[in-house]
Amino acid sequence: MSHMEIELEINDVERTVEASKSDSLLDVLRRNGYTGSKRGCDTGACGFCTVHVDGEPVKSCVEPVTKVRDTSVETIEGLGEQDDLHPVQQAFVDNTALQCGFCIPGMIMRSTALLETNPNPTEQEVREALSDNLCRCTGYKKIVEAVLDAAERMDSDTAVAADGGQAMDGDGGAATVTECALGDCDCMEGDQ
Numbered sequence: 558m559s560h561m562e563i564e565l566e567i568n569d570v571e572r573t574v575e576a577s578k579s580d581s582l583l584d585v586l587r588r589n590g591y592t593g594s595k596r597g598c599d600t601g602a603c604g605f606c607t608v609h610v611d612g613e614p615v616k617s618c619v620e621p622v623t624k625v626r627d628t629s630v631e632t633i634e635g636l637g638e639q640d641d642l643h644p645v646q647q648a649f650v651d652n653t654a655l656q657c658g659f660c661i662p663g664m665i666m667r668s669t670a671l672l673e674t675n676p677n678p679t680e681q682e683v684r685e686a687l688s689d690n691l692c693r694c695t696g697y698k699k700i701v702e703a704v705l706d707a708a709e710r711m712d713s714d715t716a717v718a719a720d721g722g723q724a725m726d727g728d729g730g731a732a733t734v735t736e737c738a739l740g741d742c743d744c745m746e747g748d749q
Contacts, residue, residue: 563626567591568635576622582608583617586632593633593662597691604690607663608632614670616689633662636669645669645707654703656694663690668704677708 560575563585576585583606586594594617597605601619608617609631637643642650645668655661664687671678671686678686683704684697692700 561623563622565625565627566629568631569629574622578623580622581618582610582615582620582622582625582630585622586617586630591632591634595659595662597659602691603660604663604667605660607666607690609666609670612670612673614667631666633666636665643669644710645672645704648703648707648710649700652699652703652706654695654699660690660692660694664692664700668707671704672708672711676712678704680705 560577562573563576565572565574565585567586567589568591572589574585574589583594583596586608587596594608595605596618597603599618601616604616606616606618607614609615609629610620610625611628612631615625637646643665645665649655649661649665654664667687667690668683671683675682675686680701683701687697687700687704
């Protein structure tokens, strides 16, 4: 089987990857260390392998790598880091929107694509946007709540409580976000 070199931008880094003509984008990503995209069905039915190609959600298991030559690919690894999560990732954590976690990278990638095009979706719009992504463990309730919470977080500078809800001040109103008075930390604090 002959191999070729494919130019891709993966998570904002220009890469030249080796691929065969029959490789899917998922094959190439996983072979090059981007293992956050999961292999589920290999037919495009589950959405576990969802990544962004030029900003659009794509099921990488059925996307020929030759079709994405010279594009920008973003994987779950490109969204955030453990100590600096993307708001959608943080909302999934805070809303316990996972069980086994296998589908979550694809769910998060599909959710971030939705919020890029529709920053204030309804519950029904979230459900429709995620309809191509399966989850075998949950009833989707927590996932939908997480996406709606992420939309709210991304839309404002509202302080967020540890449980994912809106932080409240002592009078029951929304807390205001201010810089920490300590000065040399990156945290935010609400008016208490």
